[in-house]
Amino acid sequence: MSSFADCAADPAIVAAARAGERSAHAALYEIFAAAVYTLAFRILQSPAAADEVVQDTFVEVIRNISNFDGRGPCGAWIRRIAVNKCLMQLRSPWRRRMPWPGAFEQVPALPASDVPAGLDLERALAQLSERARAVLWLHDVEGYTHREIGRLLGRTASFSKSTLARAHSRLRVLLGEPEESLPCTHALTSC
Amino acid sequence: MHARIDELLSLRDGEPVAAAAARHAGDCPACAGELERLRGLRRRLRALPALPPPERGWEAVARRAYKRSARGRRLLAGAGLGLAASAAWLMVSLTLRETPPAPVAAPPVIAEAGAGANAELMRRSMALEHTLKGIDYQPNVVRASTAGTIADIEDRIALVDYQLSQAAAGSLSDAQSERLWRQRVDLMGSLVQVRYAQVRQAGY
Numbered sequence: 001m002s003s004f005a006d007c008a009a010d011p012a013i014v015a016a017a018r019a020g021e022r023s024a025h026a027a028l029y030e031i032f033a034a035a036v037y038t039l040a041f042r043i044l045q046s047p048a049a050a051d052e053v054v055q056d057t058f059v060e061v062i063r064n065i066s067n068f069d070g071r072g073p074c075g076a077w078i079r080r081i082a083v084n085k086c087l088m089q090l091r092s093p094w095r096r097r098m099p100w101p102g103a104f105e106q107v108p109a110l111p112a113s114d115v116p117a118g119l120d121l122e123r124a125l126a127q128l129s130e131r132a133r134a135v136l137w138l139h140d141v142e143g144y145t146h147r148e149i150g151r152l153l154g155r156t157a158s159f160s161k162s163t164l165a166r167a168h169s170r171l172r173v174l175l176g177e178p179e180e181s182l183p184c185t186h187a188l189t190s191c
Numbered sequence: 192m193h194a195r196i197d198e199l200l201s202l203r204d205g206e207p208v209a210a211a212a213a214r215h216a217g218d219c220p221a222c223a224g225e226l227e228r229l230r231g232l233r234r235r236l237r238a239l240p241a242l243p244p245p246e247r248g249w250e251a252v253a254r255r256a257y258k259r260s261a262r263g264r265r266l267l268a269g270a271g272l273g274l275a276a277s278a279a280w281l282m283v284s285l286t287l288r289e290t291p292p293a294p295v296a297a298p299p300v301i302a303e304a305g306a307g308a309n310a311e312l313m314r315r316s317m318a319l320e321h322t323l324k325g326i327d328y329q330p331n332v333v334r335a336s337t338a339g340t341i342a343d344i345e346d347r348i349a350l351v352d353y354q355l356s357q358a359a360a361g362s363l364s365d366a367q368s369e370r371l372w373r374q375r376v377d378l379m380g381s382l383v384q385v386r387y388a389q390v391r392q393a394g395y
Contacts, residue, residue: 006241022257026249033244041242051245055252062256091352121235139204140233154349165197168229177228 004035004079004142014074017065025062032075033058036082039142043086043134045126053085060085083138087152090130124174132167139164194222196229203229309365312372319379326386337389344382351375 009031016024033054040053060081068077125133131153138144138152139160149160194202194212201208202216203226216222245251351374354363363371 022253025256026253029249029252033248034241037244037248038242042239047245050242051248054244054248055255058252059256062252091349121239137236141236161197161200165195165200168196168200168232171232 004032004039004075007031007035007075009074011070014065014068014070017062018068018070020066025058025065028061028065028074028078029058032078035075036078039079039082039137040086040089042125042137042141044089044130045133049089053082053089056085057082079142083142083144083152086134090134120175124171127174128167128170132163132170135160135163136167136171193219194225196225199226199229202226203233308369309372312369312376315376316372316379319376319383323379323383323386326383326390337385340385341382344378344385348375348378348382351378 009028013024013027013031017028036057037050037054040050041047044050044053057078061078068074125136128136135149135153138149139146144152146157146160146164150157153160192215194216198208198212199216199222202213216226351371355368355371355375
């Protein structure tokens with residue numbers, strides 16, 4: 001599993017972190033770093049960019065945790081910061097111009113029977129557009145609503161919804177789903 | 192007529208959907224199968240393994256996060272506080288106004304862009320981003336007017352970035368692209384100056 005839903009910080013650790021204890025800051029990093037890195041890598045598909053998101057996120061967490069009011073889960077607060085950092089990366093003109101190596105460009109093709117479970121999905125994800133991947137991941141894995149995603153992207157809930165539908169259509173093709181199992185999205189005739 | 196994929200996704204996610212589409216998806220084996228496939232895909236996405244963060248990641252975070260307080264103590268202990276701040280301010284101003292950007296490792300595409308006006312503007316914009324990133328100080332209290340100024344500049348940069356993103360699709364002429372990059376450099380320069388003004392007011 002790779003969602004923030006699997007991570008939770010002990011309230012005592014959060015309280016100590018708010019009081020400025022560095023060991024508590026390090027503990028928060030231990031608890032949430034993998035979730036932040038996974039989120040960033042799945043969206044950005046670049047180890048370097050994901051690493052930068054992890055650093056930027058936790059620097060901000062440490063500097064602002066004294067302002068964290070504790071009304072919601074600490075993980076949700078950290079996730080919000082991480083998502084914003086990811087979207088900032090997507091908006092960056094440097095990122096759009098840099099030929100980030102795709103995560104799987106270096107992976108040699110394997111016979112279908114040797115492909116580990118999940119790798120086909122990883123490859124398909126890597127081939128989605130950045131925005132489609134971000135919407136898909138935030139909605140289907142992290143549980144954001146279309147309204148929340150629309151707001152994050154400066155667009156509408158409808159935009160998020162249609163982007164998700166397109167992402168799923170594209171994923172289906174990339175995953176090589178057989179055409180005969182896809183009548184719903186193509187056929188306009190009655191059953 | 193079969194349900195559309197957006198309708199099936201809404202059904203999967205428990206969102207409102209037209210009654211006819213919901214009824215159809217319940218009766219039609221093909222649509223029910225597609226709905227189940229979408230549920231299965233979501234399960235597979237959620238089951239993808241977590242990825243380990245970079246080794247020594249915490250050290251890098253701690254180095255950046257605690258740099259400010261260590262630097263602040265050093266400055267307060269030293270005698271040349273005002274002089275240091277003035278010198279830093281002067282250096283930044285000169286950097287912004289006169290000198291070419293520091294020889295930072297330019298992204299390959301920019302490095303290959305040659306000596307054109309756009310390439311030079313991109314380098315300057317990148318250098319300013321590095322400068323901005325180097326300003327670690329974050330005040331505990333920010334004046335509303337300053338926060339508004341920063342937000343306004345950031346919004347304008349975001350707008351320019353969006354317009355530049357259209358250039359990637361070839362919809363902007365070279366002249367339009369150059370004008371946008373020039374705007375971006377100006378806005379980044381303004382943002383750096385506002386942030387340094389915050390640092391200066393705090394006595395760093």
